[in-house]
Amino acid sequence: MGGYARYVWPSYGLTAVVVGLNIFWARRSLRQAQREARRRLAANKVAGAS
Amino acid sequence: MAWVWFHRFGSPPHFYRLARRLAPWFGWPAAILCLAGLIGGLGLAPPDYQQGDGFRIIYVHAPSAWLSLMVYVVMATSAAVGLIWRMNVAHAVAASCAPIGASFTALALATGMLYGRPMWGTYWEWDPRLTSELLLLFLYLGYMALRSAIDDVARADRASAVLAIVGVVDVPIIHYSVIWWNSLHQAPTVMKFGRPSMPASMLVPLLLMLAGFTCYFGALLLTRARGEILRRERNAHWISAALEEG
Numbered sequence: 001m002g003g004y005a006r007y008v009w010p011s012y013g014l015t016a017v018v019v020g021l022n023i024f025w026a027r028r029s030l031r032q033a034q035r036e037a038r039r040r041l042a043a044n045k046v047a048g049a050s
Numbered sequence: 051m052a053w054v055w056f057h058r059f060g061s062p063p064h065f066y067r068l069a070r071r072l073a074p075w076f077g078w079p080a081a082i083l084c085l086a087g088l089i090g091g092l093g094l095a096p097p098d099y100q101q102g103d104g105f106r107i108i109y110v111h112a113p114s115a116w117l118s119l120m121v122y123v124v125m126a127t128s129a130a131v132g133l134i135w136r137m138n139v140a141h142a143v144a145a146s147c148a149p150i151g152a153s154f155t156a157l158a159l160a161t162g163m164l165y166g167r168p169m170w171g172t173y174w175e176w177d178p179r180l181t182s183e184l185l186l187l188f189l190y191l192g193y194m195a196l197r198s199a200i201d202d203v204a205r206a207d208r209a210s211a212v213l214a215i216v217g218v219v220d221v222p223i224i225h226y227s228v229i230w231w232n233s234l235h236q237a238p239t240v241m242k243f244g245r246p247s248m249p250a251s252m253l254v255p256l257l258l259m260l261a262g263f264t265c266y267f268g269a270l271l272l273t274r275a276r277g278e279i280l281r282r283e284r285n286a287h288w289i290s291a292a293l294e295e296g
Contacts, residue, residue: 001104002107003102003103004103007165007168008104011165012109012115014157014161018114021153022149022153024152025149026270029277029278030273030277032277033277033278033280033281034277034280036292037281037283041289046204047076
């Protein structure tokens with residue numbers, strides 16, 4: 001990298017981390033919301049039955 | 051008639067299903083475009099005559115800076131639509147933008163510092179471009195803090211929307227800062243009138259990365275917005291049907 005490796009690779013590394021974390025966070029956020037919604041539906045069903 | 055699509059778009063079940071169907075159409079092109087951009091930027095583009103191989107930071111710095119601005123415009127526009135038409139889906143989209151925008155603004159600042167050190171001899175300077183970009187990070191963080199400080203979702207939507215709309219004034223300031231004031235930061239290379247000041251071998255990978263990051267944001271936003279809509283909706287009927295679909 002012509003003497004620039006210590007600046008170039010950390011830039012790419014940081015970018016990979018941020019890109020990866022955003023995918024992880026977005027998926028986790030959706031999964032959590034789906035779990036909460038399922039729990040709420042089940043609780044409503046129980047409340048409706050009793 | 052023209053408003054039909056607008057109202058359909060504002061319907062949570064419709065948007066939820068559309069977002070699920072559309073997300074892969076953004077995700078896969080994003081992966082392919084970024085891969086092609088990386089190969090071009092790291093492998094095929096020649097070293098810059100002034101900046102040597104150090105200029106290759108631009109292939110991650112410019113796309114993250116672009117996202118930091120574009121995400122803010124999407125967030126402020128959705129917040130305005132939510133505020134004006136009282137559209138819950140638009141508020142959900144605005145709320146979903148904030149964490150994505152904040153992370154890419156931080157990344158743009160960090161990669162900019164790593165770019166600045168070898169080129170300018172300093173990691174940080176209170177320069178108009180850098181300072182206005184830092185302000186953008188604070189706007190995102192302020193928006194998120196404001197939302198989490200208010201328990202009532204409808205009130206949080208309204209208050210945060212006002213902040214997002216007022217803050218949008220920072221976007222043109224960031225873009226034109228290098229033109230309006232003396233700045234260490236270089237002038238626009240691609241987003242300017244006339245021909246981009248880069249040869250095609252350097253420019254094409256950059257355009258691929260910019261397009262790839264934009265598609266990537268689309269996929270992220272659709273995924274996050276689905277979760278946000280589920281949290282807000284209390285209509286059990288469509289939620290139970292939508293959850294069964296996946």
